[in-house]
Amino acid sequence: MKKVKYLLLLILSLSATQKIAAQKDTIAQQRQARKMLRQGNELYENEKFTDASVAYQKALGENSNYDKANYNLGNALYQNKNFKEAIPQYELTTKTATNPATKAAAFHNIGNAMMESKNYQGAVDAFKNGLRSNPNDDETRYNLAVAQKLLDKEKKENKDDKKKDKNDDKNDDKKDKNKDPKDDPNGDKDKDQKNDKNKDKEQDKKQNSDKNKEQDKKQPKPKEGKMSPQQVKQLLESLNNEEKKTQKKMNAKKAKGKKIKQEKDW
DSSP: OHHHHHHHHHHHHHHHHHHHHHHHHHHHHHHHHHHHHHHHHHHHHTTOHHHHHHHHHHHHHHOTTOHHHHHHHHHHHHHTTOHHHHHHHHHHHHHHOOSHHHHHHHHHHHHHHHHHTTOHHHHHHHHHHHHHHOTTOHHHHHHHHHHHHHHHHHHHHHHHHHHHHHHHHHHHHHHHHHOOGGGOTTHHHHHHHHHHHHHHHHHHHHHHHHHHHHHHHHSOOOOTTOOOHHHHHHHHHHHHHHHHHHHHHHHHHHHTTTTOOOOOOO
């Protein structure tokens, strides 16, 4: 009986020792993870995004549930233009973040990455989710409008291309049906008649060209360096349109990528 009690005490003692050791390992891993995160942040601030990515990955190796490391890894990948790789990191943040502002920022950055990848439907969905988390975010609202316009344009172009392809197929079918040179005994005659008509047209064009040259000689030519009022109006309209296009591009670039923020852990 005493032996049984002794064995039970020994088992309990060993179990408690293992739990204490496991807790110590966990605390040590968390400290190491925080250390690697701080290193990553320093590298990020110095625009060494590749090295920062490595540091954040090491932090996640010590603590796979480290939200700040996940989010910052996404930012480092984004800054290195690895947009497709950055998206899963932001998605993890949207699932684990308890702060609505952090969740909204992650959705915003997903939208930016989707825009860079020309996935406009994905960008629209991400920006909408960002506004659900933070309805007062004007940056996300602006980016949503830009993404929606690009998506509408893409859909219209795809629709026009399909319609054009369909019409081309119909025209090809008609040509194939009407074509049968072997069964047409008058084919050579028609060809000769067409050639004669083309020659007559060329002669008429030449005569008209000679007449126009004679008329041009008689008419006074405008002085070089001067523009007619209509040409000036067209030039001003063209410059105005180019200025509007440039302004739109600048506004779109200003909106993109503006939301990236680092999760500090000092």
